Structure formats: structure tokens, C-alpha cells
Amino acid sequence: MKDKIFKGLLFFSAIFILILTAGIIYALVARSLESFQEYGIWGFVNNSEWDPRSATEEYGALSFVVGTLYTSFFALLICIPFSFAVALFTGEYFKGRKVASVVSSIVDLLAGIPSIVFGLWGFYSIRPLAIELGVNAQGFGIFTSSVVLAVMIIPYASSLSSEYLRMVPKNLKEGAYSLGATRLEVITNVSLPMASSGIVSSFILALGRALGETMAVTMLIGNTNNIPSGLRDTGNTMASVIANQFGEADGLKLSSLIAIGLLLFIITAIINLIAKLIMNKLTNV
Amino acid sequence: MKKTILFSIIVVILCSCNNNGKNDNNSNPDMSVSGAGATFPYPYYNIVFRDYMRINPGIVVNYGAIGSGGGIRSLRDKSVDFGASDAFLTEKEIASMPEVVHIATCMGGVVMAYTLPEIDNLRLTGPIVADIYMGKITRWDDKRIRAENPSIKLPDLEITPVYRSDGSGTTFAFSEYLCKVSPEWKSIMGKGKALKWDAGIAAKGNPGVAGIVQQTPGAIGYIGSEFALTLKLPTAKIKNKFGNYIAANLESISAAANVDLPDDMRATISDSADPNAYPMSLFTWLLVFKDQQYDKRTKQEAQELMNLLEYIISSEGQGVAAQINYAPLSEQAVKKTQTLIESIHYGNEPLKFHIESDTVKQTTDSLDLAVDNSIDR
Numbered sequence: 001m002k003d004k005i006f007k008g009l010l011f012f013s014a015i016f017i018l019i020l021t022a023g024i025i026y027a028l029v030a031r032s033l034e035s036f037q038e039y040g041i042w043g044f045v046n047n048s049e050w051d052p053r054s055a056t057e058e059y060g061a062l063s064f065v066v067g068t069l070y071t072s073f074f075a076l077l078i079c080i081p082f083s084f085a086v087a088l089f090t091g092e093y094f095k096g097r098k099v100a101s102v103v104s105s106i107v108d109l110l111a112g113i114p115s116i117v118f119g120l121w122g123f124y125s126i127r128p129l130a131i132e133l134g135v136n137a138q139g140f141g142i143f144t145s146s147v148v149l150a151v152m153i154i155p156y157a158s159s160l161s162s163e164y165l166r167m168v169p170k171n172l173k174e175g176a177y178s179l180g181a182t183r184l185e186v187i188t189n190v191s192l193p194m195a196s197s198g199i200v201s202s203f204i205l206a207l208g209r210a211l212g213e214t215m216a217v218t219m220l221i222g223n224t225n226n227i228p229s230g231l232r233d234t235g236n237t238m239a240s241v242i243a244n245q246f247g248e249a250d251g252l253k254l255s256s257l258i259a260i261g262l263l264l265f266i267i268t269a270i271i272n273l274i275a276k277l278i279m280n281k282l283t284n285v
Numbered sequence: 286m287k288k289t290i291l292f293s294i295i296v297v298i299l300c301s302c303n304n305n306g307k308n309d310n311n312s313n314p315d316m317s318v319s320g321a322g323a324t325f326p327y328p329y330y331n332i333v334f335r336d337y338m339r340i341n342p343g344i345v346v347n348y349g350a351i352g353s354g355g356g357i358r359s360l361r362d363k364s365v366d367f368g369a370s371d372a373f374l375t376e377k378e379i380a381s382m383p384e385v386v387h388i389a390t391c392m393g394g395v396v397m398a399y400t401l402p403e404i405d406n407l408r409l410t411g412p413i414v415a416d417i418y419m420g421k422i423t424r425w426d427d428k429r430i431r432a433e434n435p436s437i438k439l440p441d442l443e444i445t446p447v448y449r450s451d452g453s454g455t456t457f458a459f460s461e462y463l464c465k466v467s468p469e470w471k472s473i474m475g476k477g478k479a480l481k482w483d484a485g486i487a488a489k490g491n492p493g494v495a496g497i498v499q500q501t502p503g504a505i506g507y508i509g510s511e512f513a514l515t516l517k518l519p520t521a522k523i524k525n526k527f528g529n530y531i532a533a534n535l536e537s538i539s540a541a542a543n544v545d546l547p548d549d550m551r552a553t554i555s556d557s558a559d560p561n562a563y564p565m566s567l568f569t570w571l572l573v574f575k576d577q578q579y580d581k582r583t584k585q586e587a588q589e590l591m592n593l594l595e596y597i598i599s600s601e602g603q604g605v606a607a608q609i610n611y612a613p614l615s616e617q618a619v620k621k622t623q624t625l626i627e628s629i630h631y632g633n634e635p636l637k638f639h640i641e642s643d644t645v646k647q648t649t650d651s652l653d654l655a656v657d658n659s660i661d662r
Contacts (some may be wrong), residue, residue: 052452052479123500137443138501140486223450223487234486236450244489248452248478262475 089164164198322356322369371454420484
């Protein structure tokens with residue numbers, strides 16, 4: 001009897017989550033229809049105009065899509081060497097030792113810091129640095145937000161990749177050592193190839209985190225509705241434009257913002273799906 | 286074990302249900318008036334409504350600062366008793382709902398806050414501000430800025446114009462004024478709660494803009510006067526119609542309404558015809574339906590709304606505004622608004638004007654609770 005209740009409870013919560021997700025997708029699609037009907041799906045995605053003035057009203061998502069991809073990929077690029085080093089440190093070199101668990105729990109702590117705190121840190125610490133470096137006169141823009149984003153996603157990438165490094169079978173590594181391989185040779189020839197797809201998928205998951213990050217980016221990117229011309233330029237991401245403009249939006253603008261939300265949902269879903277596929281391939285090997 | 290867990294869950298659920306019931310009883314006294322809308326006058330409404338609730342126990346006034354657009358939407362959906370907006374309704378919006386009266390509640394200004402090392406007496410004109418925001422004037426030692434400030438040594442520094450990333454009545458008032466003084470602004474930028482900007486960077490809300498301006502040498506941003514005056518930010522004097530350089534303060538903003546106002550109070554008072562007026566001044570309004578008989582609204586509810594409106598434009602209510610750096614309505618504006626409040630009716634019946642509200646006395650406990658709730662918001 002108890003078993004049945006427990007099973008029913010599990011079944012219910014699983015179905016509930018499914019229904020919830022379906023509801024979110026339905027709401028996003030239904031409310032973005034107005035915008036898609038006005039511009040067409042491709043016309044909306046491939047248009048960089050964002051003009052909220054009622055006389056010349058026109059909305060397109062391209063500058064925000066570009067801004068999002070720009071910041072996220074640059075953040076990923078910065079994050080790779082750091083999280084890779086942390087992963088090797090905790091998952092290989094000092095595996096199982098106290099220092100490894102201290103380092104990994106401190107890095108994991110980064111994931112628990114609220115995004116607004118990262119935003120403030122960027123605002124008061126990274127931004128003056130960017131001005132010093134001569135990125136631009138105000139320090140806001142793609143560069144500053146990417147740096148802060150990179151720090152934010154390090155724990156996601158590093159903890160997963162060190163997990164995969166730890167999963168490399170011990171006897172394989174011992175076999176390599178017995179053949180006279182050095183530690184570096186074991187890492188490059190045994191551990192990394194074995195864990196590579198897991199590591200790649202952990203970085204892709206981190207990228208997914210970066211895509212949706214809102215608060216810290218909103219505070220640092222400059223919020224200008226144009227396609228960023230480079231790292232020094234200001235821009236806007238899909239999440240930050242929604243955060244900025246949702247409150248006062250109405251009619252077509254509201255619908256366009258929801259359409260951007262739908263696009264973000266789709267992009268993040270695709271990124272996560274790719275990571276899942278790579279991970280599945282790994283477990284099948 | 287499992288049984289105890291299940292049992293405790295049920296107990297917790299039951300308890301919380303019970304609590305909910307209790308809370309409802311306490312926070313639902315006999316009357317509540319609810320509104321939503323503009324964020325600009327929110328601090329003022331917060332205090333004036335709290336005072337009103339102290340004077341009239343048993344009435345709870347709720348206000349959600351969800352933005353002017355949201356306020357208008359909520360009023361149209363009739364989910365609130367009054368909406369609030371910094372911009373009067375457009376013809377299109379008026380056509381979309383029953384007749385609405387605009388009740389001006391206080392005045393504010395848009396000030397130009399800036400951060401320049403060792404300079405605190407900057408003078409600007411409307412056309413210069415327009416050109417800064419259109420990216421035509423990019424450095425502080427531009428000859429046009431120098432011409433207005435002969436006594437100041439302006440630094441060779443890039444100007445960073447900062448604007449609002451969210452739709453805002455402040456942006457509307459700012460652009461509306463610039464349309465009046467700069468034909469080029471009018472044709473390129475236009476006016477609205479949100480614009481398409483080519484220069485500068487954006488931040489959300491007055492605090493966002495103020496934060497960037499304060500932290501960035503060479504930045505200039507337009508900010509609501511109540512916010513800038515409270516924070517004592519350095520703000521530029523703006524040249525008005527008469528060639529006077531006017532600093533933004535409560536007197537100079539109120540002076541902007543010393544002009545002929547239309548009977549429906551749908552007026553912009555920027556670039557005012559008063560020689561002592563600060564040029565970027567604005568009204569903020571509460572919006573209520575002229576005919577209060579709609580849906581299941583009772584006459585008493587309508588009367589309570591009337592009483593509240595009356596209190597806001599009374600000398601008491603206006604005094605509160607001045608205390609927290611909102612400019613009180615000018616005498617003429619109060620008169621016109623009174624007439625508008627008197628025009629509100631309930632079906633065919635008139636509502637009483639100048640009336641002591643006969644409210645049910647509540648225990649002080651529930652009053653305190655109500656006040657706390659309103660502050661939390």
C-alpha cells in the first residue's frame with residue numbers, strides 16, 4: 001500500500017513538471033504569436049531594429065541574439081583555462097586529498113553567490129579595471145560582462161569535468177604508469193581522451209548557464225539596443241532586454257519581448273540537448 | 286517513520302491553512318482602495334497613503350508601483366480602483382476605456398545629474414542636452430558648453446550620456462521637453478516612454494542611472510528630481526524660455542504650473558511660460574473612471590476613493606509631498622483638480638465632496654498590520 005502511494009506521488013510530481021513545462025511553452029508561444037505574425041519568425045530573428053517609439057514601432061531580436069552569443073562564448077573562452085585547471089587539480093593531481101576537497105568546495109561556493117552580488121562586484125571592481133585597461137570610457141560593455149560571467153560559470157564547468165576525470169578507470173592509468181609514462185603523459189594520453197566528451201559537455205552546460213544569466217549582465221553590459229561591434233562595445237542580451245523593458249511594455253513590444261524569451265528558451269534547450277547527447281555517447285562507450 | 290512524516294506534513298498544511306484564514310481576517314478590514322502604476326511618485330504615495338490610513342482607521346490603501354503602462358492596463362482591466370501615470374492618456378488609450386479623469390497629485394522635474402571633477406555649477410541649455418544625447422556633442426570642453434559656462438574650466442573628457450533602459454515617464458518628460466526646444470530632436474528622436482538611442486549607455490530605473498552617473502567621471506544622466514534632490518546629486522542649471530538659468534528645486538518646479546491649465550488637466554508644463562520655472566517639470570496623475578458605477582462596485586467604495594483623492598490634494602497631503610522632495614501643486618492646479626474630483630459620480634447619483642468619512646473603528650492592532658503591509662510593498 002505504502003509502495004503504491006509513494007509510486008503515485010512520484011508519478012504525480014513527474015507528470016506535474018511535464019505539464020508545467022508544457023504550460024510555459026504554450027504561454028510563450030501563444031503570447032509571442034502577435035509579434036511573429038507581424039514580422040514573420042525569420043523576419044523577427046534577423047532584424048536588428050529595436051524602435052519602441054509608437055510612430056515608427058519596429059522590433060527585431062538580432063542585436064540581442066548576437067549580444068547573448070557574444071558575451072556567452074567570450075565568457076566560455078575565458079572560463080575554459082581556469083575551470084580546466086581547477087578540474088585537473090581536484091580530479092587528477094590532488095584527487096582524494098584534503099586540499100582538493102577544500103578547493104572544490106570553495107569553487108562550488110561561487111555557484112551559490114547570488115547573481116546581483118556578482119553584478120555589484122563587476123560594477124565596483126571590474127569596471128574601473130576595464131576603464132584603466134582602456135576598454136572604453138565607461139567600462140560597461142561586452143568585455144566587462146563576459147569577465148564576470150566567466151567567473152560565474154567556472155564552478156559549473158569545473159565540478160562536472162573533475163567528476164568525469166575522476167571516473168577514468170584506475171587500471172588504465174596504472175597500466176600507463178607501468179609502461180613508464182610520466183604524469184603529464186598519463187593526463188594527455190589517457191585521462192583527457194577518456195573524459196573528453198564529458199568535459200566538453202560540462203563546458204556546454206556552463207555555456208547554457210551563461211546564456212540565461214540576467215542580473216549581473218544587465219548591470220554591466222550598458223543596455224544599448226544595437227549589434228555590438230566588438231568586445232569594447234556595449235550591447236544587450238536577450239535576458240537583459242527582457243529584464244529591462246518588461247515592466248512598461250505593452251502590445252507589440254510585450255509580445256516581442258515574450259518572443260525573445262521563447263528564442264532564449266529554444267537556444268538554451270538546444271545547447272542542453274547537445275550536452276546531453278555528448279554525455280550519452282560517453283556512457284555508451 | 287513514514288507515518289510520522291506524513292502526519293507532520295498534514296499538520297503543517299493544516300496549520301498553514303489556518304494561519305492563512307486568520308491573516309485574511311486581519312488584513313481585510315471593511316474597506317480597501319487599491320491602485321497601481323507609476324514608480325516616479327511611489328515614495329510620495331507610500332507616505333501619503335500611510336498617513337491617510339492612520340487618520341481613517343479601517344481603510345487600507347494598496348499601491349503597486351508596477352510602472353505607468355501597467356497602471357493604465359490595470360485600470361482598463363478594472364483590477365484596481367485607480368491607476369497612476371506620469372504621462373496623460375493618449376487619445377488611443379482614452380478611446381480604449383470608459384471616460385477617465387486625470388487627478389494631478391504632485392509635480393516633479395527631470396534633472397541633469399553629472400559627475401565632473403571639481404565642478405558643481407554647470408549650466409546647460411535644452412538644445413545642448415539634446416545634442417549630447419544625439420551624440421553630436423561628445424566632449425565636455427565643446428565650445429557650445431564652454432559658451433554657457435564662461436567661468437568654469439571644463440575638462441577634456443568624453444561625455445557619457447546615460448539614459449533609462451526601461452520605459453519610463455521620466456524619459457517621456459525629458460524627450461517631450463527636448464522636442465519643444467530642438468527641432469532636430471523632434472524629427473530624429475521624437476518623444477515617448479522609450480526611445481531609440483544612438484549615443485550613450487542605459488540603466489534601469491532612477492537608481493540605475495544615478496549609480497552609473499555617480500561612478501563614471503564625465504557621465505551625465507537625466508533623473509527624477511525627487512530622487513536627485515534626496516541624494517543631493519550635483520545637477521545642472523537649465524536655461525529656460527526667458528534666458529534664466531534655473532536650478533531644479535521645489536519652488537522652481539511648482540512655478541512651472543503657474544500658467545493657464547486646461548480643464549481636464551491633461552497638460553504638459555515643460556518649457557513653462559513662467560520666468561522662474563524650471564523648464565523640465567511635469568505633473569503626475571491618478572487616473573479614475575468618471576462614472577464609478579461599474580462591475581460590482583458599491584457606492585461606499587466609490588466614496589472612499591473620492592475621500593482619498595480629496596486628501597491628496599488637501600494642504601496636508603501636499604505638505605507631505607514637499608517634505609520628501611516632490612513639488613506641491615500650484616494653487617491653480619489644485620483648483621482645477623478639485624473641480625475634476627467633484628465631477629466624479631456614481632451612476633446617476635453624485636458623490637459627496639468635503640465629507641468626513643464615517644468609518645468603522647478598528648483595533649489599533651489591525652491598523653498597524655495594515656500600515657506594515659503597505660510599507661513592505
